[in-house]
Amino acid sequence: MRDASTMHHDRRVQEEPELTRHDPTAAATTVPGPADRDVLSGTCPPAVPDTAWEDLVSAALLGTERRPIPAAGDRDPAAALLDAAAVRTLERRAGLLPAVARPLPSPAPADPRDPLPPAARHRLATLLADRAAGGRRGTAPVLAELLPQWLTAANRHGYRAPDDLLPGLLDAARARSDLRDGVLTFAGPRGRWLAGLNPDWKFALRAAATGAAGAAVPSDPAGVHRLWEEGLFAERTALLTALRQRDPAGGLDLLRSSWPAERAEDRLMFLDALRTGLGPADEAFLEEVLGDRSRNVRTLASELLALLPGSALSERMARRAAACVVPQRTPGGVVVVVEAPHECDAGMQRDGITVRPPSGRGERSWWLSRLLESAPLGLWGERFGGLTPEEIVALPVADGRQEELHAAWGRAAVARGDVDWSRALLGSPLAADAGATAGERTAMLAVLPADERAEWVAGHVSAYGPGDAFQFLGACAVPWSEPLGRAVVDALDIARDAGGYPWSLSGVMGLAERCLDPELSGRLEALTVAAEEPAGPAPGTEGYWSEAFQRLAGTLRLRAALHRELDDPGAEG
Amino acid sequence: MTRRSFGDMTQRERWTADQVLALAPDAASRKAGSRLGAAGPWSATGTDGEAVWGLCRGSGSRPYRTVVALRGPSAEAGPACTCSCPSRKFPCKHALGLLLLWTEGPAAVGQGEPPNFAQVWLEGRSRRAARSALPEAAGAGRGADPDSSRRKQARRAGRMAAGAVELEQRLTDLLRGGIAGADRAGYAPWDETAARMVDAQAPGLAARVRELGSVAGSGGGWPERLLEECALLHLLDRGLLLTDGLPAPLAATVRTRAGVTTEAADVLADPGARVRDRWLVTARQDCTEGTLTTRRIWLQGERSGRAAVLLSYGAAGRTPPQAFPPGPALDAEVAYYPGGQPLRAVLGEQFGTSPGGPPSGSGPAAALQAYAAALRGDPWLDAWPVVLSGVVPVPGAAGAPGDTGWQVADPAAGAGDAPALPVDPRAPATGLWRLASVSGGRPVTVFGLCGHRGFLPLTAWTPGSAEGVAL
Structure with a gap:
């Protein structure tokens, strides 16, 4: 009852x-x-x-x-x-x-961008629909992999996202963080408005606050100060970075206004924001920070000072480094003699060099590498009597310390974006034993201009095949230049003839699908035809290769269509 | 009757990709078809305006041969296709992919003459169509023996009445003892009664009885829902036992609800059932129950303001034949099935398509009144198709206490307390978020079904847009 x-x-x-x-x-x-x-x-x-x-x-x-x-x-x-x-x-x-309505959502802000052309709109719907699917694909292109470049292209044209696809876009970005920046730019104000209504899409609001979609700096100084005083950590970092872009001195003043009161983790992140717009005006502050309570903050200040040309710290580092690397004349020519420092004195410590090395490294070798990274690279031309970086790198190094010396110079070149030194240290793509790891070489490659980078990687792929080139290929600009694309396709063809399985190269194949210039699809047609007799050492591989090349060619054609739909909507009739 | 097909349109224009994807039997085919809608695997493609053909490389050594005839033999039948692949879906992903490729224009699939493999199939098809047209014409003249069919009908009415009496007994027994334990009884007792109703040739009663089993286990508030459904079933029973004393339209509704079907041809033959109008397609809805896919095409007459729904069925992975040409609006006759509140209809003569636009609609109060008025003609209606105009979707707040479901509100109707319809809790979240996004917090026109469980939105139009967004 x-x-x-x-x-x-x-x-x-x-x-x-x-x-x-x-x-x-x-x-x-x-x-x-x-x-x-x-x-x-x-x-x-x-x-x-x-x-x-x-x-x-x-x-x-x-x-x-x-x-x-x-x-x-x-x-x-x-x-x-x-x-x-x-x-x-x-x-x-x-x-x-009827019921009584709950409070209505406020209307979404207007978005003045042009709508997508119809064909491109339909393409986007197909790419989004394919997102969830998985498994072996046979000859069909993997559509979801093309979403990032579709978004980049659409954003380059400044199109606005179709309203009815916004939920699908936000769901995609929720699942894949590499899509977030592209999706949020494309989704624009209506996307952020919509994300504000659904807790599942919180990430969009967070990302907007940290500046992925452009942080707003209040127009009046009082507003800036209020945001700096009261904002969340992410908002403050975004504010400082944005301010540094337009007014480095103003940004520095803002940071100094609250510096002593900030927590150590926050000091570290704010200090890092000074990389934007770093200049001589920051030196005095950074010198002060060398005496900070936190070791991580001290080390970062030292790194920033070392990057500042002509700073007192870089001069001090140059003097110390010069004492460690000495050109010595011998009957056979000049030899580089490396002598690591015997101690980490108080001055070095004050300049941000830590006494204890990371585990696995000898302390003298550690001090040496920190000195070499912190010294300006221009020092070495003088030290070696006017030699170019190529000539210096070519000199023999005594006592088998070449690898250590070159690796430290490489890190210095990458940190400073120094093209001449990066080029010299990378050497020829054909050189069998470069000494540097693939990761180090990739970092140096990234410093080079795009066409030189592509040319270097093409040379490497032609000499050593596609298997080792995955990291290097990832550093190249998309779409790949004509010589690079040709080299990759030829290398894949050679790998096929050698009788391997295509999935042993699936990483490179996937990159090729996303990065090859669609213009090359014609060249691939010939490769998509399976040979009549499976004559290779591994029977049956022909079919798989043919399938892989078909997918490659199909993906390229799809990419061509995808860009045409965005670039030249009229042509799609 | 001469019937014009929409072939004129298909011959001149290529379809849009959305029209092609509407043919897909399920989501998996849509996906697979989309993937094949790129030139990659295709070769030897072509079209002559009547058909599209091509070879598609699959995993096997020989490419699949795919042919699609764009026009069916009659206006009702959609495109037909054949493919040498082993798939049992219809159309298969290759046919969908080929059509998608064809939608991209002459650069993707050029004009040409059908190759041999396509020619053979297309000719065989037109021969079969010609043959099957003959007996139909002959059959119309022959006519069935009217006496025997009347005897058959009387026999069935007798069986159904006996079934209704038996069901009444079952329902009163249930209420005499109380429904308190019904949620623990499971489906078995209901299934047994349902089987008895199938024997009584009353499949409509059987379906409702089976439904009772699921209501009893449907969570909080089930006793109230179970009583409602029992009462409505009782009402149907009483109606079935009294059909002779009911007005003809209501009697027709009762018979239809009990599971007596009416032939589409008989519906079309009744001139009083036909309504000519410019019909706007307000929604296309596919739902799959077991192996059967039901496609509903909702229409709204521009002049008459009447709603209609066309039903078609597809079995086991096959697309229901498209009973309506692609395109937003059609000048045509539709014929309503008989009943106290006619809604289901069949498409008759067609006079041409035209561009559509948002249908005209009303507010939440009028929508509920429309449902109430419809109940007068058919008390068993769960919902009635309505168009709401100038409404703003209000997202539900998950996790908050109190009333947290979605609403569609009419802000123009009152400054303070705007009237709103709660959204049917069964509405899928993806569609609701699409609705919110399309609206952007501003008024939109929404077509949907308004009933006692709330409003189920199906299509939305922003002001001034010709095409609705399916939700």
């Missing part, structure tokens, strides 16, 4: 909470009578027992034997209950009234 009424009450709250109901008697007068007398006439007394719905439900739960409904008369109480319930049900349904 008690159970029944509780359940019943709960249900009223849960089930249709928002539709209010007419009073049954009012319903009879205002809404055309739904409980059609046509159907019920003759089957029940003219006046249906006027029993409340709640009472009908309790009678139904307990059964009419235990709880007969009133006014059933001499009829079967169960049939009378069903009659009455039918009338009440229809009254309830016909008497529904």
Whole structure:
């Protein structure tokens, strides 16, 4: 009994909470009578027992034997209950009234960008639909892999995202963080508005706050200060970075205003923001920070000072480094002699060099590499009597310390974006033993101009095949230059002839699908035809290779179409 | 009857990719077809305006041969296709991919003469179509024996009435003892009764009985819902036992609800059932139950303001035949099936397509009134198709206490308390977010089904846009 009424009450709250109901008697007068007398006439007394719905439900739960409904008369109480319930049900349904609206969302801000051309719009829908699918693809292109470049191209044109695809885009970006920047730019103000309504898309608001979609700097100084004083950590970092871009001195003043009160982790991140717009005006502050309580902050200050040309710290580092690397004349020519420092003195420590090396490294070797990284590279030309970086790198190094010396110079070149030194240290792509690891060489490659980078990688791929080139290829500009693309396709063809399986090169194949210039698809057609007889050492590989090349060619054609739809919408008719 | 097909249109223009994807039997085919809609695997493609053909490289050594005839033999039948692949889906992913490629224009699939493999199939098809047209014409003249069919009908009515009596017994027994334990009884007792109703040739009653089994286990508030459904089933039983005393339209509704079907040809033959109008397609809805796919095409008459729904069925992975040409609006006759509140219809003569636009609509109160009025003609309606105009979707707040479901609100109707319809809790979240995004917090026109469980949105139009967004 008690159970029944509780359940019943709960249900009223849960089930249709928002539709209010007419009073049954009012319903009879205002809404055309739904409980059609046509159907019920003759089957029940003219006046249906006027029993409340709640009472009908309790009678139904307990059964009419235990709880007969009133006014059933001499009829079967169960049939009378069903009659009455039918009338009440229809009254309830016909008497529904609108609910009261909850507060409406504020309207989305306007987005003045042009809408996508129809073909491109449809393409995007297909790319998004393919996102969730997986498994072996055979000859069909992997569409989801093309989403990042589609977004980049669409954003380059400044198109606005179709409203009905925004949920799909935000879901895609939620699942794949590499899509987030592209999606958020494309989604624009309406995307951020929508993300604000759905907790699943919180990331979009976070990213907007950290400046992925352009942080806003308040226009008045008081607003800037208020944001700096009261903002969240991410907002403050974004503000400082944005301010440094336009007014480095103003940014520095802002940071100094609260510096002593900041926590060590925050000091580290704010200091890192000074990389933007770093200049001589920052030197005095950075010198002060060399005395910071936190070791990590001290080390970072030292790194920044070392990057500042002509800073007192870089001069001090230059003096120390010069003492360690000495050109020595021998009968056979000049030899480089490397002498690591014997101690990390107070001056070196004050300049941010830590005494204890990371585990696995000798302390003298560690001090040496820190000195070499911190010294300006221009020093070595003078030290070696006017030699070029190529000539210096070519000199023999005594005691087998070449690898160590060159690696330190390489890190210095990468940190400073020094093209001449990077080029010299990279050497020829054909050189078999470069000494440097693939990671170090990739970092130096990234410093070179795009076409020189592509040329170097093409040379490497031609000499050593595609297997080792994965990292280098990833550093090249997309789409790959013509010589680079040609070299990769030829190398893949040679690998096929050698009888390997295509999936042993799946990384390079995947890169090629995304990065080859679509213009090359014609060159691939010939390769997509499977040889008549599987004559290779591994029977059956021909079919797989043919399939892999077909997918490659298909993906390239798709990419060509994808860019054409965005670049030249008229051509798609 | 002469019937014009929409072939004129298909001959001149290529379809849009969306029209092609509407043919896909399920989401997996749509995906697979989209992937094949690129030139990659295709060779020897061509079209002559009537058909499209091509060779598709798959995993096997021989390419699949795919041919699609763009026009069916009659207006009702959609495109037909054949493919040498082993897939049992229809159309298969290769046919979809080929059509998608064809939508990209002459650069992707050029004009040409059908190659041999396509020619053979296309000719065989037109021969078969010509043959099957003959007996139909002959059959119309022959006519079935009217006496025997009347006897058959009377026999069935008798069986159904007996079934209704038996069901009444079952329902009153249930209420006499009380429904309190029904949520623990499981489906078995209902399934047994449902089987009895199938024997009584009343599949409509059987389906409702089976439904009772799931209502009993449907969580909080089930006793109230179970009583509602029992009462409505009781109402249907009573109606079925009294059909002779009911007005003809209501009697037709009762018979249809109980599971008596009416032939489309009979519907079309009744001149009083036909309504000519400019029909706007307000939604296309596919739903799969077991192995059967039901496609509903919702229409709204521009002049008459009437709603109609065209139903078609496809079995086991096959697309329901498209009972309506692609395109937003059509000048045509539709014929309504008989009933107290006619809604289901069949497409009759067609006079041409035209561009569509947002249909005209009303507010939440009028939508509920429309549902209430429809209940008068058909008390078993769960919902009624309505167009809401000038409404703003209000997202539900998951996790917050109190009333947290989605709403569609009408801000223009009142400055303070705007009226709103709660959204049917069964509406999928993806569609609702699409609705919110399309609206951008501003008023939109929404077509959907308004019923006692709330409003189920199906299509949305922004002001001034010709094409609706499916939700």
